[in-house]
Structure formats: structure tokens, C-alpha cells
Amino acid sequence: MMRPGLDLRPVPFRKMHGLGNDFVVIDARAGAPRVTPALARALGDRHFGVGFDQLAEILDPDRPDEAARVVFWNPDGGVAGACGNATRCVARLLMEESGADALILRSERGPLACRRRPDGLIEVDMGAPVLDWTAIPLARPADIDALPIEGAPSAVGMGNPHCVFFVDDAEAVALERLGPAVERHPLFPERTNVEFVQVLSPGRIRMRVWERGAGVTLACGSGACAAAVAAARRGLTGRRVEVLLDGGALQIDWRDEGVVMAGPAALVFEGRLSPEFLAGALGAGAPAGAIGAEAPSGALGAGAPSGAGGAA
Numbered sequence: 001m002m003r004p005g006l007d008l009r010p011v012p013f014r015k016m017h018g019l020g021n022d023f024v025v026i027d028a029r030a031g032a033p034r035v036t037p038a039l040a041r042a043l044g045d046r047h048f049g050v051g052f053d054q055l056a057e058i059l060d061p062d063r064p065d066e067a068a069r070v071v072f073w074n075p076d077g078g079v080a081g082a083c084g085n086a087t088r089c090v091a092r093l094l095m096e097e098s099g100a101d102a103l104i105l106r107s108e109r110g111p112l113a114c115r116r117r118p119d120g121l122i123e124v125d126m127g128a129p130v131l132d133w134t135a136i137p138l139a140r141p142a143d144i145d146a147l148p149i150e151g152a153p154s155a156v157g158m159g160n161p162h163c164v165f166f167v168d169d170a171e172a173v174a175l176e177r178l179g180p181a182v183e184r185h186p187l188f189p190e191r192t193n194v195e196f197v198q199v200l201s202p203g204r205i206r207m208r209v210w211e212r213g214a215g216v217t218l219a220c221g222s223g224a225c226a227a228a229v230a231a232a233r234r235g236l237t238g239r240r241v242e243v244l245l246d247g248g249a250l251q252i253d254w255r256d257e258g259v260v261m262a263g264p265a266a267l268v269f270e271g272r273l274s275p276e277f278l279a280g281a282l283g284a285g286a287p288a289g290a291i292g293a294e295a296p297s298g299a300l301g302a303g304a305p306s307g308a309g310g311a312a
């Protein structure tokens with residue numbers, strides 16, 4: 001039931017995807033109400049909500065040279081420190097809005113330089129890989145190129161943790177069985193995204209992914225970056241590779257300045273979340289300034305990171 005006094009105006013959103021890794025994008029700039037963990041969970045439900053692999057929330061920049069800040073939510077209500085495919089989608093939207101061919105977004109991990117290439121693909125510098133076990137993070141010191149887990153996977157951070165297995169046949173991997181077990185392996189205190197990689201040639205790899213807080217997805221940009229770094233560190237590939245995902249291909253180039261990813265960003269539809277959906281999703285409890293609150297006044301809703309067990 002809708003409480004009298006609740007401000008449940010329709011909330012505009014966009015549905016986008018990068019290689020079938022799909023996103024709801026909510027523009028919370030200019031004091032618009034913020035996303036909460038409860039809204040992310042309700043909206044992420046593919047039957048009772050809209051459904052997404054991640055929700056990208058666009059916030060006002062806090063530096064004049066940056067276009068916006070962006071927060072990535074998983075459907076379990078947790079926050080992800082990085083999302084490569086959604087970064088390209090948000091970059092595309094804001095480039096179309098401003099007419100610029102390049103801009104800087106800021107995520108939890110820092111600035112992300114984005115540009116539109118002449119071939120129409122969106123390119124993002126995802127930053128340097130995190131190769132220090134404390135920062136990935138791992139629970140204890142370990143060789144990040146051969147973790148003490150069956151299959152001796154690699155660990156790489158891209159603003160979020162990744163555990164990369166090298167396999168002979170990526171198609172044969174039981175992703176839905178292995179993914180959740182590795183996601184919650186005690187070596188990863190904030191849980192982890194899980195990639196299975198088959199090296200096809202020094203310039204091409206095949207990858208399938210299980211995402212922390214989301215499950216099997218058709219593509220993962222940060223995961224493709226992590227896989228490319230892990231493969232190059234093992235000498236299996238060069239530093240430039242094409243990564244073939246279930247939803248299509250990404251180009252990854254591990255340069256001195258960072259891991260540069262290029263791929264498409266697609267807009268599917270624009271819609272509005274109905275007051276009825278919001279009332280059911282949020283019940284009586286949205287904090288001030290959040291979507292569904294009594295008095296949206298710009299206060300920030302707080303989300304616990306997926307990794308900190310924020311998903312209830």
C-alpha cells in the first residue's frame with residue numbers, strides 16, 4: 001500500500017547494453033533522487049522489475065574537468081567498483097548529450113578517460129590493473145599468477161576483483177556450478193567475479209564469465225581486461241587481444257597508461273518506473289533524498305559494496 005505523503009513520481013530510466021551485458025541507467029544528476037539497495041534489488045528482478053546485470057547511476061561531477069560520477073549496482077543490491085561495459089554506455093549517452101568525442105567519468109576507482117573512435121566504438125581507459133594481493137583484495141598473501149585453488153587461477157583487480165582460470169575448452173566449463181563456488185571462495189574476502197579463458201592464439205582469447213552479485217552474463221568488460229592482463233602475465237598472449245565473449249568481441253590493449261578497452265554501447269529503450277512499482281519495491285522505507293522518499297532533498301542514499309556483504 002502506498003503511504004500518504006510518499007513522493008512516488010515516475011522515475012525515468014534507460015535500458016542499454018554492451019555486448020548483451022545489460023544495464024538500467026538512472027540519471028541522478030541535478031539533485032534527482034538517489035538509488036537505494038532496495039530499489040536496485042527490486043528493479044533488477046527480471047520478472048517483477050525491469051531486469052539488469054548492473055544498474056548505472058549517473059551523479060553530478062565533483063571536478064570541473066569531469067563529465068559525471070557513476071556508481072554501479074549489482075542486482076543483489078551491492079555496489080561494484082567497476083563495470084567496463086556500463087562505463088561505455090554512460091560515456092556514449094553523455095557524449096551525445098554534450099556533442100564531445102571524449103570525456104572523463106569518475107567511478108569508485110578513479111577517473112576513466114573515454115572517447116568515441118572513428119569506427120563508432122567507445123574506448124575507455126580502465127586504469128592500471130591492481131596486482132597487489134592486499135588491494136585485489138585477497139585474504140592472505142598468494143602468488144596472483146597461480147592461486148592456491150584447484151586449477152591455479154590468476155587474480156587481477158580492475159577496481160573489482162577477478163579470478164581468471166585458463167582452460168582447454170571454455171564451452172565445456174560448468175559455469176553455473178563453478179561460478180558461485182569460486183565467487184565465495186575464502187581467498188576472496190569481498191567475493192569475486194570469475195572468468196574462464198581459453199587461449200585461441202597470441203592475439204585472441206575466448207572467455208565466459210560468472211559475475212559477483214549477478215551470475216552468468218553475456219559479457220564483462222572489466223573481466224575481459226583482467227583476463228587479458230592475466231594471459232599476458234603468463235606469456236600466453238601479447239598485451240593486445242581480442243576477447244570473444246558470449247555477446248560479442250571486445251578489444252583490449254594493456255598499455256603503460258592503463259588497460260584500454262574498446263567495444264559497442266547500445267541504447268534499447270527509454271521508460272519510466274511507475275509509482276505503483278516504486279511503492280511495491282520500496283514499501284515504507286526509503287531514506288531522504290532517495291527514490292521513493294517522502295522528501296527528496298538531495299541527501300545521498302548509501303549502498304554497501306557487494307564485496308562487504310551488502311547484499312541481504
Ligand SMILES: N[C@H](CCC[C@H](N)C(=O)O)C(=O)O
Nearest residue numbers: 080083084085160220221222
Ligand atoms: N559487467 C561489468 C562488471 C560487473 C562486475 C560486478 N559484477 C562486480 O561485482 O564487480 C563489466 O562490464 O565490467
